[in-house]
C-alpha cells in the first residue's frame with residue numbers, strides 16, 4: 001500500500017462528499033493532489049467544450065488555455081477515452097509544452113455516462129514519474145470527481 005496514495009484518495013473523497021459544484025470540486029481535487037504527492041509540477045483539469053478542452057482549476061504554473069481534442073497528451077486521452085501515460089513527454093509526438101520543466105505526464109479522461117467531459121492532467125519534472133500505481137490512483141480520483149457531480 002502507498003500511504004500518500006491512500007491519504008490522497010481519502011482526502012478527495014472527504015472533500016467531495018456532499019458537494020456537487022464542478023468548479024469547487026475540481027479546485028479542491030487539484031489542491032489535494034498537489035498537497036499529497038511529491039515530484040509533480042502541475043495538477044489540474046481541462047473541461048470539454050465541443051471539440052476543444054478548456055483549462056479548469058489547477059495547481060502549478062499558468063497553462064495553455066485551449067487544447068483541441070486529439071492534440072497533445074490531453075487531447076489524445078480525451079479522443080481515446082482512456083488514460084495516457086507518458087514516461088518522456090519529449091518522445092510523445094504532439095506533446096504541448098506548457099511548462100518546460102515537465103518531463104513526464106499522465107492524463108485521465110473524465111467519463112460521465114460514456115461521454116468524455118474533460119481530463120485530469122498531472123505533470124512531473126521527473127522522467128517516468130507515473131506508473132501503474134499512479135494510473136490506478138488517478139483513475140479512482142477522476143471517478144470520484146465525476147461521481148461527485150451527480151446531484
Ligand code: SME
Nearest residue numbers: 063072073074095096098
Ligand atoms: N502537456 C499537455 C498540455 C497541458 S499542460 O501539461 C498543463 C498536453 O500535451 O496535452
